[in-house]
Amino acid sequence: MTQTGWLHKLSRAQARELPAALWSFVFFFALLAAYYVLRPLRDEMGIQLGPDALHELFSAVFLTMLAIVPVFGWLTRRFERRHLLPWLYAFFIINLLGFYEVLMLSGTQSPWVARAFFVWVSVFNLFAVSIFWSFMADLFTTEQARRLVGFIAAGGTTGALTGPSLAWLLARPIGAKGLVLVSAGLLTLCIVSSLALRRWASSNPRADACQQEPASPAFSGNLWSGLLDVVRSPYLLGICLFLFCYSLLSTFLYFQQTELVPQHISNSGERTQLLASVDLLVNVVTLLVQVLAFGKLIERLGTRALLITMPVISVMGYNALAMSPVLSVLVTLGVLRRAGEYAISKPARETLFNALPVEQQYRAKNVIDTLVHRTGDTSSAWIFNGLRSLGMSTSQISWLAVPISLVWLVTAWKLGGAAERQAPPNAPK
Template identity: 70%
Template sequence: MLIEWGRKLSRADGDEWPAAAWSFLCFFALLAAYYVLRPLRDEMGIQLGPDALKELFSAVFVSMVVLVPIFGWLTKRFERRQLLPWLYTFFAANLVGFNGVLLVEGHQSPWVARTFFVWVSVFNLFAISVFWSFMADLFSTKQAQRLYGFIAAGGTAGALCGPVLTASLVKPLGPNGLALVSAGLLMLCVGAIWRLRHWHATHPRLDIEDSAQQAENDEAAFQGSLFSGVIDVVRSPYLLGICGFLFAYALLSSLLYFQQAELVPKQFQNSADRTQLLAGVDLLVNVVTLLIQLGAFAPLIRLLGTRALLVAMPMASVLGFTALALWPTIGVLVVLGVVRRAGEYAISKPARETLFNVLPPVQKYRAKNVIDTLVHRTGDTSSIWLLSGLRSLGVQSQALLWLAVPICVAWLLIAWLLGGKAAAMQDQRHLHP
């Protein structure tokens, strides 16, 4: 009965159901493992204080610059379905190691907090980003159109489960126990990948054309992507506009991170209480995101168009940062954080992804790869350093919050212009296909 219901829900045909079910479980376990760790990471960032954020974000950026070429080399040398079990097992072993370190040193140790913060950020970058590439190796385009919604729902369920586990278990188990919980979830993910590898061995892809196109897309994304993609971005006002959109979002997100590091310790002195708060915020963000994804995004983009969805979060941010500047309290901070993060996941990011659809295929993959990695992480790091510099000059938190309002207005203007330009380029493509 349950299997039959799952088949209908996943829209799986024939022998696809085992692959759909194992993919659902794999993505569930992966995102649950990450969201168990995320509140711990943010709590350790709060312990270190606002002044340490620039060092943490810089360390994440440097780690990315060093590891991305190594990871690219590994993906070229080994097939993703061969690489993933060992990658996730390696991360799980790291978490077992963190369990021992946390038992000995405690999570209050500055060097442990710094290492854990950077490690979780790197884990997020590599472990989650490669999952969908693995799915692309398993399924054809037609299969993906039917199955990806069901598989994505597994990730959403995991993103909801992870914060619940953290909030429930942080006091009885402590941070070291939660590291083992996350490691166990990663090993569940590894088990699902082995089952998917077995399924793929008996159900090879027959869509030669789709496989060739995927290979071409991967080649465009990796081969010469850095230099060629940077040139593409610099020469295109449209792509520079997308970079400006991302930088404004990163700058405002960094400012909220500073506010969180200042306000949360004033309200909650106990580390476990702070971790429970952050897990609760993650849970609320994921619930709101899911509701918007299921019930609002598709009708909104059909009714209002891409431009309206691009400007939605900048408009909300104008109101939110004004409110936070007037009433710098934990309640206003939480509401603004939930609205911005849920809006980014469910509205801004899907709408922003459509901006690349109007580009030529090769440029789309090269430029998108550069923007999603180099530009995005550079925006995070540079914005942290900029805000740290202003704080070191004596600019107070409330003044920074008021400074955020015109940045929100500039962000809104960029979003409006990008939406208009994308529509014009789409019309041009229809006139001259």
């Protein structure tokens, strides 16, 4: 089989679609690699600032998102995404070059630079990935997306493995300033990819471009109607509680990381390397579980079993951390929780929306994934800060996390049972 034949088989792309599939793969690879180069640096700056400042940073991320959403909405209404995209990524690159110049002058020790960088990277990740998938939806029909999305997502997975590898290799040789430039270079590849895809789209207009019908009224609900759906439904409120418990426990662990890591590693470059190696391990474990195990697990064990997996791990993990609040235990629990969330808990949680009427699925999911999730992150940061102000130690907060994990476990059990009772007869139980 020729090289082109292998590419067609691997990507499931037809002849005219292959250039778009390959550029989309490169685009998503470069985007996630750019983020994961920056993520360990962001977390290192969070460690430098300490847990006392993190609750304010989480609030700043939330407020910045609220401010940017209407601006982004206005831009997408005024300009086509395919024309807007290169300019947005160019804006991100200019931001990174600005951070590079500031880091040259002040280094990574400036608290204000660290604060700005932490917020910028957190917001950049949320919007850059969202913009990418919106662009993909503009390029491809539903039928094309079903064939190509796996191959394109594999580009992101490859980038998510490459980014922390680069950060681990380069953190000490070139430092924070160098990593910022590496990320900017990867985002430049995003612009090249978007321009290539724009040219392809001009030569290959969507087959349904002239046949698209206005959105059904069922999908036209706004944020307010989705919020009303959530408030009126015990099932959706249960999903909100599930997500809040996850956010609360994740925030506890993140804040504990900012306390324990500097106690064991004093050098900033070494801390960045550690954080990069953790990101790499999380992504490797996630990929292995997704490829080798998730489909079989949900088919054999059902949604309920997968939903309770992470709460059970949290109960055991926080018990271990409470009894032995050391870095090795924290890193092990962090890897298991993050990999388990990406590979098991989140995919299983997504299936909970299948039990809803079609008109509620999109409205409620939009509210829960944005407003509820980010509100949970922000409020969790303030809760942790309040506990620390009361003088609670890492061990005591870990003991407090155990009953929260049990509440999460009971919620997951009930949600899984409710979803399985409402599932179609041929759906996974």
